[in-house]
Amino acid sequence: MSLARISKLALAAGLVALPASGWAQSVNISYLTHWSPETVALLEAAAKDFSKEHPDVAITVRAVPFGDLLTTLRSQGGSSDGPTIGGIYDLWLPELARDKLVAPAPDAVAAEVKSAWPAGVVSAASVGGTLYGIPNEIDVYALNYNKELFKEAGIAAPPKTWAEFKDAAAKLTNKDKGQQGFGMINSWAAGVVHPFASLLVSNGGNLVKDGKPALDSPQAAETFALYEDLIKSGASNPAMATADANTTGPFLDNFVSGKTGMIIMANWWESALKTGMGDKFANVATAPIPVGPHGDKPHSISYSWMTVVNAKAGEAEQKAAWEFLAWLNNPKSGKNGASAMSDILMSMGILPSRTSDVEAHKDKLGSEFLSGYVSVLADARPFPVVPGGQEFSESLQQTLEALQYGQVSAKDAQANAQADATSILERAAK
């Protein structure tokens, strides 16, 4: 057989094989997340299951630290080669939608989401009535406390009011042992602002009311003063409060090593606590946020995450991305009537937001740690999702950190926070 004939045969064989290989995975989509490698592996496994049913779609998953997620979305999301799907925090949505970085959900997806998720969660995934993402997780804050330290300090039950809270914080503080009563967080905007906001709403106040900052209220003044009291009394030590780019760091180390009695934190850090504490995780309990003098009952701050699709991606990529997300969040993709997404979330201790997922995971959501969060969900207040929300959050973080380190008084902190928030939200609204 001549060389020319062999070449022609090889070419023909290659052309025959093309549809089965090259054409079989004609659409490549990517998923950007901030999850840990273990959770990324679960997402990759789910993507592989999807690709079995949709051999024409190949999905790759890419993870960046939480601190880099928004920057990555902003710097790469404006290109068709950027991530096709991104997991985002609801606070970022108004500006990403304004800048046309995220695509509106197709009608069928929007109809499904509106019928299967609670209205509040759907609203956080929408801008101007248009749905942009499929909600997945919902996070809520509660008081975490170390039962062993409570027992040592002779405290019988978790504090229900601010007076009890301050009293417990004082009893739990032991400077000789390097132990603080209540752990604040710094160097991480949400970690600083959300616990403060949870105490504020449990005192009958608000961060933002009717689109305008409400930090000049008497309720806010009392919340700033509570922080000042905790710092001045030594019940909270800012030097034990630092977080790093992965939202871990000394604040977490101090709680897991039993040097912090109480902290206000979200449900999602269950996996970090389990990893850090091992068997001692059994010492951690959850309770509602203590109620302030102006509060009616415990409230806390909630926020949600969702998956959005890159508006600059090609038509085929966008279509495949929505199909994958619809499948991932569908009750048929996971185990026992749960969605594959909710199975992934529950592996981290994160509450799913789809109504059917909450029902499917009822048993696990009843665990000692998570039930404390589920019980406060009904009375939780969503963190205000407004244009300029991230900048507002970072500005309030700076003010609260200045208060933590004694650089400003509670009164000045309140005045600064209100003035900054007013200017930021007014500028963002223009």
Next chain:
Amino acid sequence: MLAPAVTLIGVFVLVPMLLTIWLSFQDWSTQTPFSEASFTGLDNFQEIFGPTSVGRDFKTALLNTAIYTALSVILILPLSVAFGLMVYQREVAGGTALRTVLFSTYMVPMIAVALVWSKLYSPSEGPLNQLLGLVGIGPQPWLSSPRSALLSIVFLNVWQQVGYFTVLAIAGLTQIPGSLYEAATLDGANGREQFRFITLPLLRRTLLFSAVIAIINAVQVFEPVALITQGGPVGSTNILTYHIRRVGIERAQGGLGSAMAVMLMLSLIVCVSALFAFVDRKDSE
């Protein structure tokens, strides 16, 4: 044959610089085309020097950058000369090994440096505090206090960069003729006098070059802040490059970010020009 070089410089250096200057006078979101930018005059500059949180954060970042740069240069230059002299002495045993060790810190990727140093600085379990405890000094907050966080980042920078500048100092020392030292010895000059009247004056050009590079490196610091402190606590490590990234990319406020970048560029030009002017004056004296 200058034309190709001039064109390349124009395209890759001047155009981005001129574009940044133009954008600093515009209201522009980094997520929109340049055509959507609208002229706002000096508004961005007024804002970044104004009393609101935008102005406060920028001024803090500018000050932090200046402190970081000044401390880095003040520590790196004398240390590099001292190490250079130690290593350059041929009779010192292990000089080559010391040179290798010093330079090796410069080759370690910043991500590895950041991971290790964030643990070294850990207030409760960090080896640095444990070492201090052995000599009776109480635990230091390092990165956890606004009073020491920036200084801690400076130490990290000095540790990483000093080897590189030591190599520059050694290169400068090799340029000084040995006959000058022999003549000075014959004239009865001691080691200190030789250092003051021969080594330092003849190292001036090397030190000028080192100072300019150290300033530029320090002004461009980004990774340790992004990886370890995120600008905190209380913005004490929020340096300009990190802040510009937050404003220009995270918040998409391209006009404000460009105005900040222009101010950073101007500060650098003024600083380096002042340094050259100072050395020229010394030379003419």
